Amino acid sequence: MSFDLLESAKNLFNNNVISQASSQLGESEGGIQKALGGIIPTIFAGLLNKAGSGNAGGLLDMIKGVAGDASPSAITGALQSGGGGLLAKGGDLLRQLFGDKIGSIAGSLASFAGIKESSANTLLQTAAPAALGVAGQHAIQNNLSADGFVSYLNTQKDKILGAIPGGFNLAGILGLASLGDLGKKLGNIASGIGSGAANAANATVNTVKQGGGSRWLWSLLLILVAIILLWYLMKGCGGGKHDNAAATDSVTTSQLADSVNMNANGSASTPTTTTETRESIQVTLPDGSVLQAYKGGIEDQVVNFLKDDTRKAGKDVWFDFDNLNFKTGSAELTEDSKQQVGNIAAIMKAFPKAKIKIGGYTDRTGDSTLNLKLSGQRAEAVVTALKKLNTDVNQLLGAEGYGSQFAKAAATAPDEERKKDRHISVSIREK
Template structure:
């Protein structure tokens, strides 16, 4: 039986799933079913749009990343939708739709008669499921980037036809019509096929010893360059951090030689930070509370995976991921900020300096980032706002291992990335 993306995903998000999701999200089962009927082709259209825009290599990276997703959890969600899958889903949606994912979720909610938050949660489940299904198919059949494009091109008509007209998806994606997306991917797939044929033909001519072998060699090289250009992915972006003004250490002495840093020799100015819900926080000028609230209230400041804010009053017990009691103040402050800005979604990152064992440092940074997410959850932050934790170890350390501790301490921190606001 031929592989059918739409039908495979419909089987995953079946009536049983809709019933359980409706119970979890406080929606009607018919509303959930209608929403899924729009979400499945919408997510797949996002895949087509990304591929047709010349980022087939980037899409292949997403597919491979999602191939290991445990989709069996979708069949048993009595205890709630799997948090790990939702966290991945939010990242995938950001890659597919950028800052339009919220608008698309709103359109789905209006179309299906459900809450925008419910539509957003369903989209977060559907995105890794769609990519995971494609990834597993690619692995089992040995598909490369060109094969992936051919497969999507063969199914584009059914996918685009399944998008409900009431969603206005073309306008949200910034295209004249959904047919434009289909046209782009058809053109790209045709270019790849033509380039591959040129390479094959050139090789045959060279092997035959024809007098025009130099000409064909040039054509072959040009075709290979064309393939490279079409299949190249997006380059890795530099991971940047918005540092607090008077950054204190957030990682104390550990078995991995992350030495404690002394508090900055300045007197920090205490301030009051007022939240939209009227709650007032005790904080420091230039601290994470001050910077984060200003960022969230600024309509011109865009959320994204490359903008991070450092905790500046968060510490751990020596050599462990146990948060010290006095650090709970800043945990509670961040929880209050997230509650006051319910649309905000964050990811927590852990970092170390370049000294010690890299593997141990990375594991410790992961454990500490996870501990912060756990603490925020315990402080009643909604699960949908917490997009997971990741330990980067010394990957982004700027100071050399033999640099003075005054320089290395800046590399030891826990940070928060605002992915949506």
């Protein structure tokens, strides 16, 4: 199973989220980060514990219901507004997982991380919808059944339980002798699911044997049994949707002739160029550095814009990345995309007064809610990549996903039309 539940949830809590939490709660960033390192696996441990106690169907409905909360922008928005509905939702989720033990968990986490208990409680309530929403997104995208959900959790339990901080007696709080008991309980449930499928297959075989069917009918039914078992195993693991690591989603047009800029209202401006083939050029920056780029590409456009004093920055000024790709269905940048991100980082360094915002867009295919979240995650991934390249954080005004709300082409349109709606863009807000 290639989808790592714990790491995917941790990735939501990027530097921007940690900084925002630190500012709102009056805690050090180190304390916030340490607390989250215990909070996220604790939330998932609660999910494992409940799944091992039955009612997987109810848990599946619960996590699907918060799939829309799994984004950094939702977390920072809640922190900036004082929590509001998200904190109430988080409190309800925690009660479903831990009952009256939430106070003990918050107190132990506070002692572990060296932060106030009130801060630990707020972080728990904020993190619960986001972390569980990651599991919900995975369940929706892979059409997991209740049994398939339990089987998937069983593949993740060792990493989740291994991430619980040492010295934090979660097992004792939950009334267990050890976290290993929790893992065994879930493992027994998952084994029972597999045994049930095998027993059903064996019952079918025995029925055919007793019926004394002809040889050809016997062979046919054996093949059908094999198909049923294969289908069950694939369903339990989500059908392998994320296993093709080599596949990529293009979020920009591959030809400059297809490129359009999207303004804040989603209307398309005139294409910036009609060149059918891409001409390599060198873009020279004010600090003397030289970028390898394409004529009419984002580097060429942005640098010319920043140098032109007659053109004003603002919310309606957007430029599309033209060589940026992600692995299919994920917010992970492909290796060949890093050059263009690096070029943008170099431009920001050369123009220290410039400030930008990153926007993400998708076409109309698929679930609109998931598209919105994926576009936000991809925009956040670009901001994170820029920070890793030492871009001044004061120049980065955040990221936002717009999903398919500004898409022009219908979901049934040819891909040549729909690909114009898939892009990551840079808005220059100050220069």
